[in-house]
Amino acid sequence: MKRVNKTKNNLARLWQSIDTALSELNIAEEMIHAMKLDEKSDTIQTSLERFDVFHLVAIKNELEEMIEKKDPDYFRTQPEQPIRKRNIVEMLQYCGTKVISAFPATGKTTFAKEMTEQGLKVVDLDSSLYKDFDVYLEDIKKLTESHDFVLISTHEQIRERLRESEVKYAIVYPRNTRMNKEEYIKRITERDGNGKLAKIIEKNWEVFIDSLDRDFNAQNVYEIDDQYLSEL
Numbered sequence: 001m002k003r004v005n006k007t008k009n010n011l012a013r014l015w016q017s018i019d020t021a022l023s024e025l026n027i028a029e030e031m032i033h034a035m036k037l038d039e040k041s042d043t044i045q046t047s048l049e050r051f052d053v054f055h056l057v058a059i060k061n062e063l064e065e066m067i068e069k070k071d072p073d074y075f076r077t078q079p080e081q082p083i084r085k086r087n088i089v090e091m092l093q094y095c096g097t098k099v100i101s102a103f104p105a106t107g108k109t110t111f112a113k114e115m116t117e118q119g120l121k122v123v124d125l126d127s128s129l130y131k132d133f134d135v136y137l138e139d140i141k142k143l144t145e146s147h148d149f150v151l152i153s154t155h156e157q158i159r160e161r162l163r164e165s166e167v168k169y170a171i172v173y174p175r176n177t178r179m180n181k182e183e184y185i186k187r188i189t190e191r192d193g194n195g196k197l198a199k200i201i202e203k204n205w206e207v208f209i210d211s212l213d214r215d216f217n218a219q220n221v222y223e224i225d226d227q228y229l230s231e232l
């Protein structure tokens with residue numbers, strides 16, 4: 001049953017990716033029909049790149065055929081563009097997502113520091129400083145108005161409130177494997193010392209990961225192994 005649910009979750013996220021790519025296809029089609037290939041070539045190349053990233057080869061081929069019908073010489077005059085997957089910052093900025101709900105020990109503090117050094121306004125909003133999720137939500141919403149990214153916890157209660165408030169958010173969490181469980185418990189223990197949070201994670205690992213697996217409301221999903229946010 002868990003494997004079936006996991007497959008359903010992956011399919012739902014795939015459809016989200018397809019919806020995003022199709023919206024780009026509609027924009028590109030309008031550009032093509034308006035005969036604005038030259039002035040919009042960068043945007044069209046970006047769309048083609050995203051179709052490759054999402055492995056939507058059929059859609060990419062259809063778009064290329066449309067372009068060639070309008071301008072047979074288009075691809076002969078365009079330089080080769082290397083396919084490069086966007087990093088997490090580029091992808092979230094592209095999607096307009098400012099809130100990152102990241103699992104403990106994924107490197108939220110380090111990510112905030114490194115992004116700040118690069119000129120972005122990023123804040124790591126520690127949920128342990130709050131006793132009320134509604135207050136936590138209000139602070140998150142306020143900070144999105146003045147910051148590029150707001151890093152928050154993965155509590156189901158706050159993610160539900162984000163959904164109800166129609167706030168876009170990304171989730172970053174580890175895959176449910178024995179090695180990942182051991183790795184994250186080790187990280188948390190080394191970081192916190194007293195082991196209180198590590199014990200909570202160890203006891204509720206399956207529950208926490210399952211809750212994130214079933215989150216169909218997240219705008220962006222990063223299911224990772226031992227990577228840190230800064231490496232995505």
